[in-house]
Amino acid sequence: MNAMTKANLLQAYQVIVYSRALHPEHFPLRGRRVHRRGAYEFEAWVMPGQHVLRFTYGAACVCELVTDAEKSPVSGMVSAFLAAGERDFEHKFEREKFTYMTTVQTENLAENLYAATYDEILELALEKKALHHAWEDEHGKCLSVIDIIEMNKEIHAECYHLIASGGVVVRTQTLFEHR
Template identity: 45%
Template sequence: MFRLSLYQRALHPELFGIQDRLTITQADQYDFEAWIVPGGHVLRFQNAENLCLTETVTDQDAALPERGLLHALPCIGEKEHDETIEDTIRYVTTVQTESLSENLYSATLNEMRDFAAEADALSYEWAEADGQANLSLVDIQRYRGEIHAQSYHLLENGGFVLRTQTIFELV
């Protein structure tokens, strides 16, 4: 089962099979890093006072530490979370999952491939041993004082689609 976790700390890259990454620095306001992993992602946001929040979406949460864990959401159906940490960073996220028919999954996969190319999003596509096509992508919008991140994780087995929308905002 997939889980979205929010940590008040950075996590070590060796915990994840990172396929691609993006780093953003906004002049003396924040540092942001996104990692794409098969079927998931890691987002790290750190303000100028070194308060660090890390969001993970993965089905491998048993390997992740408990230290610094602020909140965890199972990625089933629709979920929302809104929290301000130490009166300096507002974190807002939504999670949506659905299971698609084979035809609809195939069409959605093609649309997401096109979207990833057009948006120059972080993306990683892989096939299972039986040839099933899967895709993970993270699209980032950078603003003054905030980051918006949208992710899509598509797994052909069961036509599973997981979408998250996250905002890290300086307050």
């Protein structure tokens, strides 16, 4: 695979934040987890190379979609940005009294580094019993992982998407915090 193709695969990834619920029937889910704690509910959906995180607090809902799909829902979109490189984003939902924060890191790895990273992330997923989905593309093993850490007033999600085509690794660290 040439450098241009690798760059194009990486630049296709975007993070989209919504101020409304997304619904699972519109996505090719391969796994789903629901967490309820105190005043919030959190759902994580894993898909091949994508995920949705859905946080509900009272009547308010915010969703994070990380995807390489060209077409995504536009209704209720708060922000959308390309995931290439490293990026931080924060949005305070003042009326709803919660904050969404994410850090996104992406990179293209050489085959040997990709294989080592794949093994490391798969081991982490199995050890922590994280939500994950493994599959293969035309270049090898791929993996999507969502590791969730619950706290009383916040929830953290570390997500990894490893795509063999291009040696693409997308990592997000997301926090939903209510006051």
